[in-house]
Amino acid sequence: MTRNLDPEDLLHELGVTEPEEIDLEAIAFHCNATVRYRSLDGCEARIIGHGDHAIISIDARSSHQRQRFSIGHELGHWMRDRGTAAFVCKKADMRRRWGYRQDPESKANEFSANLLMPRFIFRPAAEGMPITFDSVFGLADRFETSNTATAIRLVGFGSYPGMVVCHGLEGRNWYTPGPDVPSVIRPHRELHHETAAFGLLFGNQDVSRSMLVDADDWIDHRDAHRYTIYEHSISVSSDTIVTLLWWKDEAQLVDLV
Ligand SMILES: [Zn+2]
Structure with a gap:
């Protein structure tokens, strides 16, 4: 798979055309990332990449919507920093505004919003x-x-x-x-x-x-x-x-x- 696909390209590649088809775990799998749900202390989600594969850990106690946003956020890190990704993301990181900021957390949030609610859908x-x-x-x-x-x-x-x-x-x-x-x-x-x-x-x-x-x-x-x-x-x-x-x-x- 090509590196650094943007979210809409990724959805096109998977043939997704309806909101109900945006399956975050399937998208993660397609990007060589495995999603695990566990109790996390002090953070909302994290990702550890090794070579071509990544493990995304999501706080099992979070709401379903928040978990989906967190998977999208970690995939955003993964698409930009594949091979070296190691991020521990807190609630405040997930809320960081985007649109004009270039820091990795803002970019990951932008990626997630574009993956979960892509313009074309x-x-x-x-x-x-x-x-x-x-x-x-x-x-x-x-x-x-x-x-x-x-x-x-x-x-x-x-x-x-x-x-x-x-x-x-x-x-x-x-x-x-x-x-x-x-x-x-x-x-x-x-x-x-x-x-x-x-x-x-x-x-x-x-x-x-x-x-x-x-x-x-x-x-x-x-x-x-x-x-x-x-x-x-x-x-x-x-x-x-x-x-x-x-x-x-x-x-x-x-x-x-
Ligand atoms: Zn992050």
């Missing part, structure tokens, strides 16, 4: 879907991926402009805009008290309804008060809220720039 699966968690739950179920990773993919490859925003008790943790959202459109650092996300963070519900709200509740822009935006928020832990924001009417976005 995800885009048609998400076509025409509103950017809401109802869409995310359905897609996450098909792709066997986490809600947050799937939400990021939906704004990246979906049919409408939108962004994913994550807030904690200290304010905004991060946000990921879709490709059609201009960089001047940024969410507020602090949650506005009238948002559903605020209600989730300081209340006791887990999911809000998808709703049309004033854009200036969310967007830090002098003209935002003239427009509306769709918000759908969920609580992913006791102190973390993830929100999908999107525009059904792209003209509003164009006006704001």
